Amino acid sequence: MSTNSNLPSFHTFDPILNDPLEIIHAILSSLGGDHTELKKASPLSRDIQNLKEGIEPVFDPATMLYLSIVELDSEGRREGSIDSSSGKERLGRFPYGDGNIVTYLLENTREKGDMTILHDLLSKLSDGLSEENLGELGFREGFGGLTLLGWLNRREVSELRSAIRSGRWEVLSEEPLDGGVDYAFRLLLAMLRSAQRKRCGVLMRRHS
Secondary structure (H helix, E strand, O other): OOOOOOOOOOOEEEEEOOOHHHHHHHHHHHHOOHHHHHHOOOOOOOOHHHOOOOOOOEEEEOHHHHHHHHOOOOOOOOOOOOOOOOOHHHHHHHOOOOHHHHHHHHHEEEOOOOOOHHHHHHHHHHHOOHHHHHHOOOOOEEEHHOOEEEEOOOOOOOHHHHHHHHHHHEEEOOOOOOOOHHHHHHHHHHHHHHHHHHOOOEEEEEEE
């Protein structure tokens, strides 16, 4: 499989405990100074717990979302990416285009029969937090170059893994990398297995 050494972006897959759809309302209230519900949803986040009632936070919506959904240890420290092994580099910087492994799969596979969930979940993972898909503005780009792409909740992690393993998809004949789709799915499956073992959801981020 050929590679491209000039890829601009790196992607990580972070473990999350809260589903963004279940917490965005609390974030919107918090942005107005009411932090009660957000603090209940994120008891281990020091940044969230330090918010002062009646005072608007200094964080933008995307940063607030990140702080309130990522998995933290008992000391309030952020857990590492789901795949911290040697596969992290291969998964995070796919050797084609902008380095996004999920985009590559969407562009180079076709679902078979009545299969729709495969592409639906891949799309949610790679673009679910855009304004167009989320229906809310400001939850994608944050302070310091933070870019949140999309996510899967715990149930969807299992569903995507099952959809990939079902084989109800095919590689497009014009795929640019020989064996690229199979390679990408193997890497993605390893990450999803790790997420299932941790019993967490997945947040996809881009690092420029």
